[in-house]
Amino acid sequence: MIADDTQLQNSAKPEDVDHLLGSISSCFSDIKNWMTENKLKLNSEKMEAILVGTRQKIASLTVTDLQLDDATVPFSPAVKSLGVFLDSTLSMQTHISFIIKTCFFHLRRIASIRRYLTHDACVKLVVSLIFSRLDYCNSLLAGLPASSIHGLQRVQNAAARLTLRKTKRDHITPLLRSLHWLPVNTRISYKLSTLVYKCLNDSAPEYLQSSLDLYTQPSDRPLRSAADPLRLHIPRSKLASAGQRAFPSAGPSAWNSLPLELRQSPSLGSFKSKLKTQFFP
Known part of the structure; x- marks a missing residue:
């Protein structure tokens, strides 16, 4: 048997990172032994590791990998967890870029058959292939700057124009309203x-x-919020x-x-x- 999606997480101050990595390595050894005793296999080739922190603190660290028994796991700039790409500064840019790329791929496929689709059929395809990705775990994007969300909004705008057979010269707000589609940030x-x-x-x-x-x-201090x-x-x-x-x-x-x-x-x-x-x- 193979155990999948097992995660270890811990935190420490930058000056205590070496101690933190040692603790994770020790915990990994215990997990590996337990899995062996229970006839489970740990695939070290698929292991990933990431350091998360502010850009300044990440830059101040000198460690480049994690030693786990006989395996060396280099720190990745981003890892995938439950379908979401998490980068080292939690900017979500890797995840957003992946969504944009995937959605435009599907929009091009829908566009190639748009003339054969009814309006309702096109809406169903867009909701299934595009909005399922725009909305998945989108609460993780809360508080990001407008520049980060802009690319996702371009995806939705393109989906609306494709569905309604409109061009880039048509203003997008009336199109979204006619489809009852809330903008991405909303x-x-x-x-x-x-x-x-x-x-x-x-x-x-x-x-x-x-x-x-x-x-x-x-x-x-009595306030109106009372x-x-x-x-x-x-x-x-x-x-x-x-x-x-x-x-x-x-x-x-x-x-x-x-x-x-x-x-x-x-x-x-x-x-x-x-x-x-x-x-x-």
């Missing part, structure tokens, strides 16, 4: 807000629910480039920006319906 906010709603209504995994806290107003019982606390983060993009910060930020009436929706279905109307009135 789709990210939609995903985040929906995840928060599920967390607050016990419909999400515990690890996500436990990352959110209701806002507690200081007793000596009238908002569903306002969430937004934790401070030292790293604006990554910390504020994490779900405990990005989720509450998206949630708090919504009208209270919308957040008080009695069911997930009504919440999604009102949320889409809010984003695309």
Whole structure:
């Protein structure tokens, strides 16, 4: 038997990286021994390793690989985890570039048979082949600069023009509205807000629910936010480039920006319906 998708994760300060790598190597040896005892095979040829941190801290490190028993695993600039490419600075650029390349490949294939497709058939193909990729784990793209999202928006714009048989000279906003397609950046906010709603209504995994806290107003400073019982606390983060993009910060930020009436929706279905109307009135 072969065990697949086993991951080891740990963290340390830059000055403690050598100790961290030693701990991972020791843990790897224990896992390898356990797998051998249980008649499992570990394929060292497929192992990958990555160091994640700020660009400055990554540049300050001198280590280039990870020693695991008799195997040497060089650090990769990006690795794939559950269908998502994670790079060493969590800029998501590798993942975004892969999505753009894959989506345009499928758009060219659809374009080659567009004249044989009905409107509804084309929409189904685009939703299946394009939006499934644009929307997959898109909450990880929250907080990225507009320049990073621009390429994904170009994909959606091309999909809309192909579906409606329009050219680049046609303004895109009316086309997206006629198709009821939320723009890429808004789709990210939609995903985040929906995840928060599920967390607050016990419909999400515990690890996500436990990352959110209701806002507690200081007793000596009455604020207007006291009238908002569903306002969430937004934790401070030292790293604006990554910390504020994490779900405990990005989720509450998206949630708090919504009208209270919308957040008080009695069911997930009504919440999604009102949320889409809010984003695309």
